Amino acid sequence: MKLDTVLVLSRHDGSVLSDSSREILTAARSIADRVVSATFGTPPVEELARYGADEILVVDPGTVPADPNHPAVWAALAVAAAEQVNPRAVLMASSYLGKEIAAQAAVQFDSGVVVDADAVSVTEGQLAITKAVFSGTWATHDEIIRGIAVVALRPTAVEAEATDRTEATVRPLEISVPERAKRTRLVSRTKREQDGPSLTESQVVVVGGRGVDGDFGPARELAELLGGAVGATRVACDEGWIDRSAQIGQTGETIAPKLYIGLGVSGAVHHASGMLASEHIVAICDDSEAPIFEIADFGIVGDVTTVLPQAMAALKAGL
Structure with a gap:
């Protein structure tokens, strides 16, 4: 028995999904009957659908009075999307940004949160989470017992698998950005030159x-x-x-x-x-x-x- 709805916060560059987003969607598809993706900008709809998104909620970055990469802005996305689709869980990648988003979203949901998770599954209708702790010497099996479960999965923890689907329902979404995010202004961004595959996402x-x-x-x-x-x-x-x-x-x-x-x-x-x-x-x-x-x-x-x-x-x- 799967969960009825799971929300996934997805990242893309305007044409291609991030590797971790493909993995998170694959994980969501394995535990939910309905997978909803929430993101900013112009998403790659066909790719989102192939990896499991049934619905896509999209925020126009032009309507956001703050840096779209601020964790409070992404947490606001999670909250607004959850109000629309009423998910049992919210999944995202456990990057530095993802951990911040997870923590802030869980506070607003008044729910539990697990970051750096290794796997998710469903046991007797409840979300089950596996995570390594104490420098990887122990494996824990966790359950979030209050609110909307917020889980950040480690990159490469799940192997991304595409389906034959290429269509998903796309709907606009508006979010309310907290004042603290508006007080932060992005001055510049320098892309770090990367020689070869991403360290955290490479197999x-x-x-x-x-x-x-x-x-x-x-x-x-x-x-x-x-x-x-x-x-x-x-x-x-x-x-x-x-x-x-x-x-x-x-x-x-x-x-x-x-x-x-x-x-x-x-x-x-x-x-x-x-x-x-x-x-x-x-x-x-x-x-x-x-x-x-x-x-x-x-x-x-x-x-x-x-x-x-x-x-x-x-x-x-x-x-």
Whole structure:
């Protein structure tokens, strides 16, 4: 038995949905008979429909007297859309922005909230939420017992799956923006140059640690070969070997790819907490006592500069 209606906050660039929005819609489709997407601007209707949206509520950004990326504006979108469709749950991506939106929306709904969720399902008519806690060492099974459930799902936690549908009902929506959002003015926005796939949304992540000794060239080459992203430990970022945006762990990004490859990564707890949800973990490290071998599915004790060229040659021969 599914929930009757679930609301999804979707993001797009005017022509293409974000990867995380495809995933959230797929998750919503699995737990609800009716999926409603709420968004701003001119949405890609056919793509929203393919990934599960039955209805699309659209706010004209020109009517919003505030920065459309302000979390209070998105929370206002969630509230206005919920008043229209009366959902059992509101889902969104658990990005930095998504967590802010989730918290503010839950306050206005006077309901419970779970962020960084790994999965959602329905048990006996109730929304069930799975989440890893304590640096990924425990898996919790949660239920929101009051109000409209607000859940932010981690990017890559759900594999996006399209359907054959291409049509959805589109309706305009008006929102009421709080004064605090109006007091914030966007001065400028600089797009960060991204070399390769998004770190948090990639299904393959190659991570360099202290063992790469400042040379991220082989890590980038392997990531490119596998169609993945490049990440790093805190030490590698502290040393200035790679931009801080690549950091994974407690003070960096949290990832959950299908394949994690650690190059010279010891697996200290502050890093492991950001990658324990990876489906398959491969580790190459010259320290046989390194903590990463306790969580790795496949480990090689050896020097990265010796092992990696052999692995690359084997991969290239097999591709």
